[in-house]
Amino acid sequence: MNKKYLCPVCGFHGLKEPPYGHGNEPSYEVCPCCGFEFGFDGGNTEEYFSKFRQRWIEEGTQWFILKSKPKNWDYKKQLRNLKK
Template sequence: MPKNKYACRVCGYIYPVPPYGDDGDSPTYNYCPCCGVEYGYQDFTPEGVRMYREEWLSRGRLWHDPKEEPENWDWIEQSKNIPDDF
């Protein structure tokens, strides 16, 4: 189980509802406003998470939904939310 069941597996963004449901196994298929991953698709396996994260980082960590980017956003702090197994 992730450190925080609301955390995106790719970028550590804390989503308002659990992206994988309360049971941790039922993806919502919503998109992360930070990295843009579709919960349950690109982040379904640890390999998929790593690949998507590498792509997102190489694109400059741009927000998928720029309107949602907090003022003074800190990638290093947010990345601490990434579950250990991803």
């Protein structure tokens, strides 16, 4: 089982756990891309996500774990994952 989950903040598709599971319980996983920690940086609402996302974009879309960053990575392309 190697299911991957989508980060609702930056659209990164590679989280090990669902960010918010049963009963909205946060995973406390930190997204290796945008660095959002589910349950710590905010709750499961778009309000928190978009605020964090905005700041992340303004600060230059830095990867939290730089070695996870793929070559030719494009944050705009990744953000499109969120629009489904």
